[in-house]
Amino acid sequence: MKIRLSTLALAAATLTLGAALPAAAQDADSAVEARQSAMTLMAFNIGPLVGMARGDIEYDAELAQAAADSLVHVSMIDHGRFWVEGTHIENRDDTEALPAIWEDPEDFASKLADLRDAAGAMQEVAGDGLAALQGELRNLGGSCGACHDNYRVSDD
Ligand code: HEC
Numbered sequence: 001m002k003i004r005l006s007t008l009a010l011a012a013a014t015l016t017l018g019a020a021l022p023a024a025a026q027d028a029d030s031a032v033e034a035r036q037s038a039m040t041l042m043a044f045n046i047g048p049l050v051g052m053a054r055g056d057i058e059y060d061a062e063l064a065q066a067a068a069d070s071l072v073h074v075s076m077i078d079h080g081r082f083w084v085e086g087t088h089i090e091n092r093d094d095t096e097a098l099p100a101i102w103e104d105p106e107d108f109a110s111k112l113a114d115l116r117d118a119a120g121a122m123q124e125v126a127g128d129g130l131a132a133l134q135g136e137l138r139n140l141g142g143s144c145g146a147c148h149d150n151y152r153v154s155d156d
Contacts, residue, residue: 027081027084028084028086028087031081031082031083031084031087032084032087032092032094032095032097034081034082035079035082035083035097036095038074038077038082041070041074042071042074042075042144045067045068045070045071045074046067046071046140046141046144047067048060048063048064048067049064049067049068049071049122049126049133049137049140050137050141052064052130052133053130053133053134053137059129059130059133061126061127061128061129062127064126064127064133065123065126065127067126068119068122068123068126068127069123071119071122071123071140072116072119072120072122072123075112075115075116075119076116079112083097083101083102083105083108085102086102088101088102089153096152096153097151097152097153098150098151098152098153100150100151101151107150108147108151111143111146111147111150111151112147114143114146114147115140115143115144115147117143118136118139118140118142118143119140119143121136121139121140122136122137122139122140124136
């Protein structure tokens with residue numbers, strides 16, 4: 001009985017260690033996936049706003065408001081665990097993140113703050129008509145672009 005218990009304890013300890021060792025790598029993988037998912041959700045929600053502003057789809061106050069509300073919520077997600085040190089293009093092939101993020105974290109954080117402000121401003125007016133939506137979209141789209149310009153590999 002005693003032996004069995006200690007064997008079990010050892011097995012449990014080994015399991016715990018086994019799980020703990022690759023955890024950092026797993027955290028990095030899931031952080032990259034999670035931040036890209038958050039970005040995808042932002043793109044999904046800015047989509048109808050851009051479509052309406054350009055006249056590709058008809059202005060719809062309810063849809064515009066819902067998209068802007070969602071954008072605010074997604075932009076508010078805490079980014080603290082997204083940007084695991086070293087998870088950039090020079091170390092991994094599943095990311096477009098540039099090392100500059102970790103070279104100037106304060107500026108990166110300020111770009112995120114700008115996005116949150118712009119999403120909040122859009123939320124205020126998205127349901128108030130096409131002209132109001134168009135008026136805020138430049139600022140909102142600009143907040144995405146300002147960060148991508150410095151911190152994301154460009155498409156070309
Ligand atoms: C604070 C900086 C920042 C802001 C603000 C920002 N992005 Fe990003 N975005 C990034 C970075 C960095 C990546 C690359 C992430 C990666 O590949 O790990 C990215 C990637 C993306 C991707 C690709 C996701 C994928 O699956 O690879 C999309 C789409 C995207 N962003 C859309 C947006 C939209 C839309 C906005 C504005 C509403 C926005 N982003 C605002 C930094 C930002």
